[in-house]
Amino acid sequence: MDFKKVFTTYKYVYDEEKYKFLKQPPRNIDLKEVIKMIKNFKVCDVKTNKNYENQHLVLIKYNNYPVLVPIKIFEDKKEVVIKTAFQSRQFKHLIHNC
Numbered sequence: 526m527d528f529k530k531v532f533t534t535y536k537y538v539y540d541e542e543k544y545k546f547l548k549q550p551p552r553n554i555d556l557k558e559v560i561k562m563i564k565n566f567k568v569c570d571v572k573t574n575k576n577y578e579n580q581h582l583v584l585i586k587y588n589n590y591p592v593l594v595p596i597k598i599f600e601d602k603k604e605v606v607i608k609t610a611f612q613s614r615q616f617k618h619l620i621h622n623c
Contacts (some may be wrong), residue, residue, distance in 0.1 A: 528571050528581075531598055531605065532563050538606040547610055554587065554610045563605075569616075569623040574602070580608075586595055586623040587609055591616035 531551040537560045547554045562568070562585050572581040574595065593610040593616065 526598070528568075529566050531600075532566055532568070535598070535603045535605045537564070537605050539609060541589075543609060552611065554592060555613075556607060556610065559585065559587065559592070559610050560607065563594070563596075567623070569620050579587045584613075584619060586620040587612075589620075 539560075541555050544556045547556055558578075563583060568583050568585055568590070569618045570584040572582045572584075577595075579599075579614050580595055580597050582598055585594060588608075591613050592610050594610045597606075597608065599608040600605065602609050
């Protein structure tokens with residue numbers, strides 16, 4: 526899959542309640558900013574999630590911290606569905622070169 530093409534051309538969809546939840550402490554993650562970063566292909570890595578069909582994990586550097594963004598890609602609708610976003614200390618070593 527050509528992630529760069531998908532991320533720069535597809536429409537993004539997310540749940541408005543999830544957006545409000547993530548924007549509050551302790552997460553303080555703005556999904557609109559996350560989408561902007563993914564759209565501009567400012568990603569550190571993309572992995573296929575083997576546990577969920579058609580789901581990928583996008584790793585970004587958000588406020589100098591690794592954030593994982595689980596997404597579903599629907600090629601027929603040309604949509605990227607953002608499920609959530611969460612900080613993950615486990616991937617800190619991967620964001621140094623982002």
